[in-house]
Amino acid sequence: MNDLTKLFVNRKNLTLGVTYGLLAASLEATVNVVPKPLLDQEYGTDITEPMMLVSIIYIINCLLFTPFTRKDNAIKNLKRKTVLLLVIIGFIEVLSTIFFLYGLRETTAVNATILLNSEIVFGILIAFIFLMERIQRHEILPIIMIVVGSTIIPFTKDMLFQDHVGNENIFTANVLGDSYVLIAGLLLGLVTCLYRYVAEFVTLSRIMQITSGVGGIVGVSFIVIFDIPITFDLSQLPSTLFVGIFGIGISAFCYIYALKLIGAVRTIIIFSSTAIFGIIFANIMLLETISFENIISVILVIGGIIFLRNKVSDK
Numbered sequence: 001m002n003d004l005t006k007l008f009v010n011r012k013n014l015t016l017g018v019t020y021g022l023l024a025a026s027l028e029a030t031v032n033v034v035p036k037p038l039l040d041q042e043y044g045t046d047i048t049e050p051m052m053l054v055s056i057i058y059i060i061n062c063l064l065f066t067p068f069t070r071k072d073n074a075i076k077n078l079k080r081k082t083v084l085l086l087v088i089i090g091f092i093e094v095l096s097t098i099f100f101l102y103g104l105r106e107t108t109a110v111n112a113t114i115l116l117n118s119e120i121v122f123g124i125l126i127a128f129i130f131l132m133e134r135i136q137r138h139e140i141l142p143i144i145m146i147v148v149g150s151t152i153i154p155f156t157k158d159m160l161f162q163d164h165v166g167n168e169n170i171f172t173a174n175v176l177g178d179s180y181v182l183i184a185g186l187l188l189g190l191v192t193c194l195y196r197y198v199a200e201f202v203t204l205s206r207i208m209q210i211t212s213g214v215g216g217i218v219g220v221s222f223i224v225i226f227d228i229p230i231t232f233d234l235s236q237l238p239s240t241l242f243v244g245i246f247g248i249g250i251s252a253f254c255y256i257y258a259l260k261l262i263g264a265v266r267t268i269i270i271f272s273s274t275a276i277f278g279i280i281f282a283n284i285m286l287l288e289t290i291s292f293e294n295i296i297s298v299i300l301v302i303g304g305i306i307f308l309r310n311k312v313s314d315k
Contacts, residue, residue: 017262021270024254029277031247032104032113033285038236039105048236050101051228053243055219058094060244061212068205078206082198086207089194090214096187097215098222099180106177110288111158113278115181117150117301122189124308142308149300150185154178157293204256208249272305 038048104112121143158174198207223230258267275298282288 013261017258017266018270020254020261021258021267022273024251024258025271025274026277027246027251027254028271028274029113029281031243031251032116032278033109033281034239034243034247035101036104036109036282036286038239039101048232048240049223049228049230050098050105051219051223051226052230052232053101053240054094054097055216055223056232056240057097057244057248058212058215058219060241061249062209062216064245064249065205065208065212069203069209078202082202083210085194085198086202086210087214089191089198089207090211091218092187092194093191093211094215094218096184096191098219099187100184103177103180103182103184107158107174107181108288109282109286110279110290110294111154111174111178112181113275113282114150114154114294114297114301115178116185116188117146117272117275118182118185119188119192120301120305121146121150122186123192124189126189126193139308142304145300145304146308149297149304151182153293153297153300155182157291204252208252269302269306272302275301 035053038053039050041047100112100116103115107115124143155175155178158178195207222228255267255271258270279288279290279294279298283290
C-alpha cells in the first residue's frame with residue numbers, strides 16, 4: 001500500500017470514526033431525554049414505574065444482541081470467573097440505570113445529562129484507589145474542572161433554586177433527583193473499570209447479551225420482591241423500544257466501532273458531546289430552559305476531558 005492510499009484510508013477511517021462517535025453521542029443523549037415524559041406526570045401522560053421501564057429496556061437489549069453472538073464464543077466456553085464478572089457488571093449496571101431513571105423523574109433532563117458526566121471522575125478515582133494508579137500533578141486541574149462542571153454547579157443551582165409560588169417540594173425533589181443521578185454516575189464509573197477486564201477477550205455482542213440478560217432478570221425480580229405496580233401503556237412502547245434499541249444498544253455498537261477506527265482518545269473526546277446533545281434535545285423535546293450555568297458546566301466537563309484525554313481513555 002503506497003503513501004497516497006494510506007492517506008486516503010486514514011482520512012476515510014477518521015471521517016467514519018467521527019461520524020460513528022457523534023452518532024453514538026447523539027443516541028446516548030436520547031436516553032437522558034426520551035424517558036422523561038414516561039416518568040413525570042407533569043407531561044400529562046400515563047406514568048410508567050422506572051423499574052418497569054428498566055426491565056423492558058434490558059430485556060429488549062438482550063433479545064437484540066443474542067442473534068449476533070458467535071457460536072465459537074459460547075457462554076459455556078468462557079471461564080467461570082469471566083461469566084461471574086459479567087454477571088456482577090450486569091447487576092451494577094442495572095442498579096445504575098434504576099438510580100438514573102428514578103433521578104430523572106425528580107430532576108430536569110438537562111441536569112441529569114450534566115450530572116451523569118460524573119461517571120468519568122468516579123471511574124478515574126476508583127482506578128486511583130483500587131488499581132493503585134497515581135494521579136499526576138498536571139491531572140489535578142482537569143479533574144477539578146470535571147468535578148465542578150458535572151456535580152458542584154448542577155447541585156448548587158438546585159440548592160439555590162427559589163420557587164416563586166412558594167412550593168418547597170421542588171427544592172427537595174430536584175436535589176433528591178440530582179443525588180440519584182450522581183449515584184448512577186458512581187456505579188457507571190465502577191462498571192467502566194470492570195469492563196477493562198473482560199472487553200479484550202469477550203465480544204461486544206456477548207457482553208451486551210449477558211449483562212442485559214442479568215439486568216432484565218434483576219429488574220423483574222425487584223418488581224416481584226418489592227411488589228412494584230406493573231403499569232405500562234402500550235402507547236409508550238415506541239419510546240421504550242427507541243431507548244432500548246437505539247439509545248443503549250445501537251449507541252454502544254457505534255461507540256465501539258468508533259474506537260476501532262480512530263482510537264480511544266479521539267472517541268472519548270467526541271463522545272463527551274453527549275452533554276451538548278442532551279441539553280439541546282431537552283430544550284427542543286421537553287422545552288426545558290438552557291441556563292448560563294448549564295453552558296458553563298458543559299464547557300468545564302468537555303474541557304476537562306480534553307485536557308485529561310490520555311487518563312480518561314485508559315478508563
